[in-house]
Amino acid sequence: MSEATRPGRLERLAAIGWAGLLLGCALLLAGLLSKGAALDTRITALLPETRQGALLEYAEQRLTQAFEDRFVLLVQGEAPARLVADLKARLEQSASVTAFDDDILHTPDSDLSAYRYRLLSPSLAAADNDAWVQRGLRQLFTPGGDADPRQDPFGLLDAWQDQRLAGPIRLIDGLPAVKDEGAAWFIVSGQLTSSPYDMAMQQRLGTALAEFSDAHSDAELLRSGLVFHAAAGAEQAKRETLTIGIGSLLGIALLLWITFRRGSILASLLLPVACGVLFALPLTWLLFGTLNLLTLAFGASLIGIAIDYALHFQCARQLAPEQPLARLWPGLLLGLISSLVAYLVQLATPLPGLRQMATFVALGLIGAWLTVRLWLPWFTPRPHAATARIATRLNRLRLPLHAPRYWGLLALLGVLAVVMIATRLSADDDLRQLNPSPAELITEQQRVQILLDSPTASRYLLVTAEQEGELLERLEALDADLADLEAQGHLTHYRHLAQAVPSKATQDANLERVRQAYRNALPELIAQAGLPPALLETAQRSLESVPLLTITTWLDTPVGQADAMLWLGADADDERADMAALITLGDADSTAQQALARLAAPEYVLYQDRVATLSSHLAQLRDQIALCLAIAVAGLAMIFGVRYRGRAWCVLLPPLGALLATLALLSALNIGLTLFHLLGLLLVLGIGLDAGIFSTEHPDSAAVWLAISLSCASSLLAFGLLAFSATPALHYLGLTCLIGLASAWALVPFARAGARSLSSRQDTP
Structure with missing residues (x-):
């Protein structure tokens, strides 16, 4: 040295x-x-931290909680009961699922029986007396029917449930399923035991599904849920960490060895x-x-x-x-x-x-x-002759002091670059640039959402009001425009609380219409059916004191728990005492998006497109x-x-x-x-x-x-x-x-x- x-x-x-x-x-x-210490696999960590209002942040939080720790699997194949049972058993053994949605088609009859007179389907509300009588006769004499001539002779709750709670899910052989071009997909859904970003849980869940697919090679399986995208992102990140890190290290080591020896x-x-x-x-x-x-x-x-x-x-x-x-x-x-x-x-x-x-x-x-x-000044390794030879040869790649042709070419390329940038440069802010999920998984997710007609939580309307009744009225006021967009094919679907819990004014109107039918149509029904005349007084007595269905009551029922994410309550924002609720929206084309923006013109309505x-x-x-x-x-x-x-x-x-x-x-x-x-x-x-x-x-x-x-x-x-x-x-x-x-x-x-x-x-x- x-x-x-x-x-x-x-x-x-x-x-x-x-x-x-x-x-x-x-x-x-x-x-x-x-x-x-935790390793984070979220690609969404690249997304901006948005400074939204407390109410909007609360809405985002509720939607995230409602979707992120859940999964949906659709399975199709021979002996579906055996397939579903085996799939559930493997998921339970993997300790990746805390509960299954076994009550996905729970009937609300027992939960809402006291409120049935305030829950009137639109078709019955507009029907005349003859139509009411004919419906009552069908309820009484349909084989296998469960008619109750004292409490519900017209089958009010069944009619309301068929129109308001209708969806693509049906019971087939006792199992919840959806139909796709005649074929049935059977549903297995539930809640995960931990965060979808928990890599240990991801591995257990993936292993259980892989073993199920190996055991039932003829069965088809569709996946939907954040956990599957998170697992794919984690696997890809680990794979790329190895390929990029080790690949670049080996390549650089080889380059340096050739140079220094x-x-x-x-x-x-x-x-x-x-x-x-x-x-x-x-x-x-x-x-x-x-x-x-x-x-x-x-x-x-x-x-x-x-x-x-x-x-x-x-x-x-x-x-x-x-x-x-x-x-x-x-x-x-x-x-x-x-x-x-x-x-x-x-x-x-x-x-x-x-x-x-x-x-x-x-x-x-x-x-x-x-x-x-x-540190390096302390090391004096002996040089290799090859290093000097390479440096000498490389040093010949130099530009002469006077080389106008090269400088002219450089200037020309610079001018062309500036012109190209000025005339053709564009921007692309598509959020999909952050989505590393495989195309196959994205296709599966979209297919499941279409089959189940389920919301994506990427678009919603947030509606506020000072009182619950006013909130429900505002939801009902928006319903007509949303229904038109859906009927015209501009909006795939929408969902809000007033579809299940009508406003007080609507419930009072429904109750009055039922009382009218009991006065005018029920006597004719009793006469044609040959029922005891005393039944009329007994049935009408049940209309004297009918409780009002509230949002809290509805959400406390098993079937209403699915709407919990739509209710923000009155404590979502410390600065405002307004109640708030969400209207979740499906896919919307440009016409629907413009209409939704117009619907959000009042200060009590906010339209949020999370992707946009x-x-x-x-x-x-x-x-x-x-x-x-x-x-x-x-x-x-x-x-x-x-x-x-x-x-x-x-x-x-x-x-x-x-x-x-x-x-x-x-x-x-x-x-x-x-x-x-x-x-x-x-x-x-x-x-x-x-x-x-x-x-x-x-x-x-x-x-x-x-x-x-x-x-x-x-x-x-x-x-x-x-x-x-x-x-x-x-x-x-x-x-x-x-x-x-x-x-x-x-x-x-x-x-x-x-x-x-x-x-x-x-x-x-």
């Missing part, structure tokens, strides 16, 4: 202190692992990466309380960035050992700062997942840089990131202008040229710009700045050109694998970096030539 490279006493103490800090991180990581040098290059991960992993986990698997998949790209510092260090050490290391530190520090700026901008975003990713990578970069600065709202948040966030990117470019341009003065454009050419090239290529391929493309551009900016800084600091250095080339190649390996990710967000980010980094490397020769030309002019008297 020469005097020029020998660490001082202060650096020795700092190296020891860094070792102690890493030891503490290792102990912290061991503690987190031993405690079984020394195991000790290879170890010294990978040591900063390992220390960076060891430093970042437990601290990020501790700061956020959980660790998203997407953070690990994205953090695999840290391999292609953190190794930059070690590459510049070792290339300088191997190819110019006589040079003091002090010449290298300013460029490395400036490279770290510029990369941190590019990453830490993401901390300003309202996306928890991206903030966690940014924190992980930023800490990893700091850890890698400190390892290079404090989140897409709007993504669009706003994309604009914010674009602004941050512009501010970062302007700020860095000022910093480099102060340091490099006339050479500042040489520093900025690789990163800014790469941004233009990437946006132009995306425009040419008609790929809409998303939030994640912009995040990728931030990374391109950070890595491209490293190349620009070192090529400007040392324009004639073969070691620097080799380090830049290896850095870009290693980053391309890491981000190239991200571009093939099945997670759309990671794919967009990786594709952007793949294009941008290749462009940045191709522009470095121009930056070197410009820096050499300016240096030669300054040296000329």
Whole structure:
């Protein structure tokens, strides 16, 4: 070790202190692992944190609770009773299901018998006396019927239930089922034992279903529920963590071995990466309380960035050992700062997942840089002759000082890029870019929802009122328009509490209509049926005191529990005492969406399209990131202008040229710009700045050109694998970096030539 490279006493103490800090991180990581700290598999962690009103947040919470911990399975095959029994038994044995919906077709007769005279179907309300008599006769003389001539001679509750609670689910052979083109799908649904993101429960549930499918190869099974999407996302994240992390590590290791041919040098290059991960992993986990698997998949790209510092260090050490290391530190520090700026901008975003990713990578970069600065000067591996040969050959790829044709071509491409961006660049804020679920699973989910005619909770109307009666009246007032939209095919379905609990005015009107029928139609029914005349007085006496059906009473019944998510009560918002309820909506076309927006014109009605709202948040966030990117470019341009003065454009050419090239290529391929493309551009900016800084600091250095080339190649390996990710967000980010980094490397020769030309002019008297 020469005097020029020998660490001082202060650096020795700092190296020891860094070792102690890493030891503490290792102990912290061991503690987190031993405690079984939670791993988060939610792709929705990438979604913005919305600041909604308390009432709207409460509504979102109720809908989430109603749907997220439930599942629905549809099974079809021979001997359905045996299939359903076996499926339930396997699910119970897996300890993944806490309860099944065995009462899915519970009849409310016994629960609502006291309120039957206030629950009148629209067809009976509009019927004349003869129609009432004929219905009563059918109730009395239908074989197998359960008529009650004293309490309900006209079958009021049956008629109301048939029209108001009608749905696609029917009992077939004693089992709940739905029909699809003549074939029957039998329903197995219930509640999970834990969160749908619990990976242990996901595995048990998946194993039980796989064993069922293996045992009944001829049976068909359809799945619906958040747990299946969460399990698919977790499996994909784990798979991509292995392929991206291990794949990039092996690719980079092979690249570095071919270049340096020394195991000790290879170890010294990978040591900063390992220390960076060891430093970042437990601290990020501790700061956020959980660790998203997407953070690990994205953090695999840290391999292609953190190794930059070690590459510049070792290339300088191997190819110019006589040079003091002090010449290298300013460029490395400036490279770290510029990369941190590019990453830490993401901390300003309202996306928890991206903030966690940014924190992980930023800490990893700091850890890698400190390892290079404090530890690597102590290692002096012997260089291999192949390294110098490769650097010499690579250094021939340089641009002559006077090459107007190349500069003219570059200028032409720049103009074309600007024109392409200005005329063809578009945006894409479709929320589906966050959905990593397999197409097969999405198709199954949609088919189940169509067969069951079930709400998706992605659209709803929120209605408020001061009193329960007023709330029910407002729900009824909206019903007519919603029914028209459904009848015209613009809205698949809708559901609200007033369909089961009419307003007081409607219940009073129903009761009066029933009393009228008992006065006019019941005597004729008794006469034609040959019933005792005394029955008339007994039946009419039951109409004297009829209780009012309330929302609370309805929700307390087994059949009414399914509507619990629609009721927000009066305590949903601390600032307002209004009662609130939801109207859940099915799929709506553009006509229905416009009509729903009009229905929400009164201040007591709010229309919420969760997908559209989140897409709007993504669009706003994309604009914010674009602004941050512009501010970062302007700020860095000022910093480099102060340091490099006339050479500042040489520093900025690789990163800014790469941004233009990437946006132009995306425009040419008609790929809409998303939030994640912009995040990728931030990374391109950070890595491209490293190349620009070192090529400007040392324009004639073969070691620097080799380090830049290896850095870009290693980053391309890491981000190239991200571009093939099945997670759309990671794919967009990786594709952007793949294009941008290749462009940045191709522009470095121009930056070197410009820096050499300016240096030669300054040296000329």
